[in-house]
Amino acid sequence: MFPLGIEPYLVGGIIIGVGVALIYLLTGLHATQSSFFTTTLSWFSKRKHFQKETNIKQRGWRVTLALGLIIGALIYTLTLSPTGFWVTTVQLWRLALGGLLVGFGTRLSSGCTSGHGISGLASLSKTSVVAVIVFMGVAIITANIVQLLGGLT
């Protein structure tokens, strides 16, 4: 069940929660990630979907949040990480196709693992409870099918 132990997962999760809660308590903003794609596209597409006022208003701090995620993971890699820099061995087609579905699906669903998963559940949102159960269930089924088909890591 827990070949790597529970400590890294629980401690990491608490650090994530402290970051998200800190942002909310000081600014009132929900530090969620999938909106980043839509708000960033507002710089490049004139379509109404991207030019909504909320997108324009949020696009600046959402880029900052994305930068923060990268810097935070970089700091970990340079300090505590036992393995240092690292590159995935998951096949290119899986990264590409998976990313496409993740981008489309999270935006249609208005949330991802951070939006529905962390901030939504923490906000006691019933919609997010449903979304998390659905995407986690579907992901578990999908990952097991891919494994059965032999396309593996």
Place this chain on the structure above:
Amino acid sequence: MNKTNLVVLFGGILFGFGLAYSGMTKQEIVLSFLQLQDLGLIFVLGGAALVTALGINVLARFLKKPAFGEQYKPRTRILSWKTIVGAIIFGVGWGISGQCPGSAMASLGTGNYMVLIGIATMFIGAYLRGLLDS
């Protein structure tokens, strides 16, 4: 940089550090959860949601108003077919690749340049969703 962005940057750094610390920046570890071999991800999501819930539902009540913002508003969304169909499509993508938006972004900081492919296609996916919204 204004105060809001400074807070977001600092909180984002903690967020990214926690994602890397918990191994969520490694698609292989996320996939091992989804294949039910290592259930640790539950503790990452649970731990993060619990601490955030404490902030949203308890601490925010004491503070009343954010120091660098207008008001506290929990994150709620209306449940519709879009929530469900979107979550199904997201779930397939997550199950195929082990990538989700936040962990993919943080993964760049661990030197995982391959995930740039996933981030690029996430942008395309988000753009296609915009094309369908007329």
